[in-house]
Amino acid sequence: MAKPMHPTPNLDQLESGPWPSFVTGLKRLAKDKDYMVDVLGHLEHSYQTRKGYWKGGTVGVIGYGGGVIPRFTEIKNEKGEAVFKDAAEFHTLRIMPPPGMHYDTATLRKFCDIWDKHGSGLIALHGQSGDIMMQGCTTENVQKAWDEINEMGFDMGGAGPAVRTSMSCVGAARCEQSCYDEAKAHKNVINAFLDDIHRPALPYKFKFKFSGCGNDCMNAIHRSDMAVIGTWRDNIRTDAEMGKKWFAKHGMNELVNDVVSRCPTKALQIKDAKDVRGVATGDAHISSVALNDSQCLEIDNKDCVRCMHCINVMTGALAPGKDKGASILIGGKSHLKIGSLMGTMVVPFMKLETDEDHEKLVELAKTTIDFFAENALEHERTGEMIERIGLVNFLEGIGLDIDANMVTQPRMNPYVRTDGWDDEVARINAKKAAA
Amino acid sequence: MAQAQRRAVECGVPDAAPFMHPTLLKNKGNWKYHDRPRPGVLHHVAHSGDQVWSVRAGTQRQMDTYTIRTLCDIADKFAEGHVRFTIRSNIEYMVADQKKVDPLIAELERNGFPVGGTGNSMSMVAHTQGWLHCDIPGTDASGVVKSMMDALYHEFKNEEMPNRLHLSTSCCEINCGGQADIAVIIQHTKPPKINHDMVANVCERPTVVARCPVAAIRPAMVNGKPTLEVDEKKCMCCGACYPPCPPMQINDPENSKLAIWVGGKNANARGKPQIMKMVASGLPNNAPRWPEVNKVVGDIIKAYKADARPWERMADWIDRIGWPRFFEKTGLPFTKYLIDDWRGSRSSLNASAHIRF
Structure with a gap:
């Protein structure tokens, strides 16, 4: 039995309603722990005064420079003593989950046992960077836990200014739209940077995220400095039986309104079966799926941008191609300091099948982080650095060739010195000739 | 007495395979299609003919060990002792036997975990730490989320939206909650209050000066002590100076407001990914239930649900109807503060004769 609870009239109001209540959980823990009695008192004080009262500091484990988020109370009496003395320290341990956030219950129960013993008993699954967050621990118990x-x-x-915990989608483990082994790429890339994770010494944070297709369930393009997005080069695969089944259920109106007219590049057309192009007509880039015995949906794969919409709607009837791999976008980040940035396409396609393919991804990540470490200003994210130095300088720095897929459109102003134009054309032509 | 110090084993990210449900492991990379037999259930079929039903349930994210053990008990009973979590803190149970689906759903619901969050429903709010643990929060996260999910419980459990609806909350303008169809983010309205006695001891002043997006911070002397001052005409109250310099207090119980943003989209489906836009601000930080925030979010969802066509995300819907009608339909005022004047903002102005009447 713990000490008596502090009154928590504000928090009490968050116990009603149908959604699971975190307050009820905190109170359950407070039955046995003075620590949590004071955490509840601390939080109630924030609710009453509408301010936060935790400050950072320095707490760590032997051998590592980061990974513990230290929190010390700022609610003090006139003598400078903690008002909620049992919750004077409330540190978090960030733990990296398995790719895809799969668990067996033995593992989760073990986490619970350890955290009941050494910590608060409060675990967040998961933080916004993907960490298992073991929330609430005293300085003394951090190392033991x-x-x-x-x-x-x-x-x-x-x-801190480190490579951060990563996330990958469920991907190949359960999703038919997966275009590479996300879990393998996630583990390989992150485990190549353990020193940069555990000993923060970069200009600022660097995040990787891994999504198996353009649906980008991990929000990688916006939320990571380096986004690995699954895609494919060949034609969308089709299944006539499932196409007919879909059409019989949904009909022409849904096909037109929800599929054909929503294709962002007008790559879809409805055709009479006899008019459909394909390999037989010398149009190898056309794929088609039967809707019934006389009509087909025809896809011009040269126009398709792999957005995933039609495949999302007609799953099974349509599927990503077989020549799969990934696109790489660099520089996503949120508001501060210069405003939200999406990542920029820097590698339109790379294969990710063999160990050598995966090794190339790791090498690209290493080159990028080396360049970032050398060239970014303090507290400058990769996207901000690219904005400052220009994409071309960045690409030259990491040894990637430019590609028209990297822009929405060419330059809209004449403010550029072009006296190297002829040399550049000659270089591109020589490269083409050598290829 | 000195104990032997244990060195960390720098083992990195663990292999996922030992944690995966056996049916997922067996069919990895070999799935054919999926459908959704009911809200909260995904049914995946592999080329091998194997099938798996995934039952998705909402959690409170910040979970006590009793809650986690309860979730584990359910997994041991129905799902061969395996679970996974989604990016939005939903738990998923995989079962290879369809007959287990209904009893599993009943068991989850009986224990207070709502089943839903799939397809064109409103999933759990992606959220941050807030007053519970963050060192710079303007508001709480778990409380805002709890009050919104209570109000929108029906939309989690049913697939009645035009397309999926993702929400996020963030307790400062760093926006850890991320891009979303609807995002609730703190918007400070007053410059930081500076404790000049503390600055020199606590803050690395050049670092703080460099953090300011509008170069409003400069070194100063106050009462003979080196400190920092803010040009309040330039300051746009973003709070970027506060994390590196806590004596520059930006959080204010009255003047730290909440803003609502819409139309963020991470997927490449249909249009390209989009950054969300601010549509409302000045909402009070009204703990513990934030009724004013709930009202605006509820109104936006109501308008979207009533007017968007199938498969239109919030951003797709607004692209079709246009911003004037968005403000009309949601009843939100379009104020001068919503016209962008940050760098690159000219591209957000209407340089055409395109008007919807």
């Missing part, structure tokens, strides 16, 4: 978590085979995530 970490030792046991580490013994389980789990490692700490990133914090």
Whole structure:
């Protein structure tokens, strides 16, 4: 039994209603822990005064420079003593989850046992960077909890100016739209940067995220410095039986309104079966799926941008091609300092099948981070650095050739010196000739 | 007494395979299609003929160990002891036997975990730490989310939206909650209040000066002590100076307001990914239930649900109807503060004669 609860009239109001209540969970923990009695008092004080009262500091584990988020209370009495003394320290351990956030219950129960013993008993699954967040631990217990978590085979995530914990979608494990082994890429890339995760020494944070297709369920293009997005080069695959089944269920109105007219590049057309192009008519880039015995949906794969919409609507009838791989976009980030940025396409396509393919991805990541470490200003994200130095300088720095897929449109102003034009054309032509 | 210090084993990200449900592991990379037999259930079929039903349920994200053990008990009973989590803190149970689906749903609901969040429903709000743990929060996250999910519970459990609807909350303008169809983000309205006695001891002043997006911060001397001052005419109250310099207090119980943003989209489906746009601000930080925020979010969702066509995300819907009608339909005022004047903002102005009447 713990000490008596502080009154929590504000938090009490968050116990009603149908959605699972975090307050009820906190109160359950407070039955046995003075620590959580004071955490509730601390949080109620924030609700009453509408301000936060945790400050950072320096807490860590032996050998690592990051991964623990230290929190010390700022609610003090006139003598400078903590008002909620049992919750004077409330540190978080960031732990990297398995790719795809799969767990067996033995592992989750072990986390619970360790955290009941050494911590608050409060675990967030998961933080916005993808960490298992073991929330609430005293300075004294951080190392003890970490030792046991580490013994389980789990490692700490990133914090501060470091490579951060990553996320990958469920992908190949359960999704027919997966275009590469997301879990493998995730593990390979992140585990190549353990030193940069555990000993923060970069200009600022660097995030990787892995999504298996353009649906980008991991929000990689916007939320990561380097986004690996699955795609394919050949034709959309089709299944006549499932196409007919879809059409019988949904009909022409839905086909036109929800599929054909929503294609962003007008790559879809409805055709009479006898008029459909394809390999037989010398149009190898055309794929088509039967809707019934006389009509087909025809896809011009040269116009398709792999947006995923038609495949999302007609799953099974349509599917990504077989020549799969990934596109790489660099420079996504949120508001501060210069405003939200989406990543920029820098590698339109790379294969990700063999170990060598995956090694190339790791090499690209290493080259990018080396360039970032050398060239970014303090507290400058990769996207901000590219904005400052220009995409061409960045590409030359990491040794990637320019490609028209990297822009929405060419330059709209004449403010550029072009006296190297002829040399550049000659270089491109020589490269083409050599290829 | 000195104990032997244990060195960390730098093991990195663990292999996912040992944690995966056996049917997923067996069919990895070999799935054919999926459908949704009911809200909250995904049914995937593999080329091998194997099938798996995934039952998705909402959680409170910040979970006590009792809650996690309860979720584990359910997994041991129905799902061969395996679960996974989605990016929006939903838990998923995979079962290879269709007969287990209904009893599993019943067990989850009986324990207070709503089943839903799939397809064209409103999924759980992606959220941050807030007052519970963050060092710079303007508001709470878990509380805002709890009050919104209570109000929109029906939309989580049913697939009645035009397309999927993703929400996020963020307790400062760093926006850890990320892009969303609707995002609730703190918007400060007053410059930081500076504790000049503390600045020199706590803050690395050149770093703080460099953080300001509008170069409004400069070194100064106050009462003979080195400190920083803010040009309040330039300051747009973003709060970027506060994390590196806590004596520059930006959070204010009255003047830190909440803003609503719409039309963020991460998917490449149909249009390209989009950055969300601010459509409302000045909402009070009204703990513990934030009724004013809930009202605006509810009104936007109501208008979207009533007017968007199938498969239109919030951004697609607004692209079709145009911004004037968005403000008309949601009843939100279009104020001068919503006309962008940050860098690159000319591209957000209407340079055409395109008007919808």
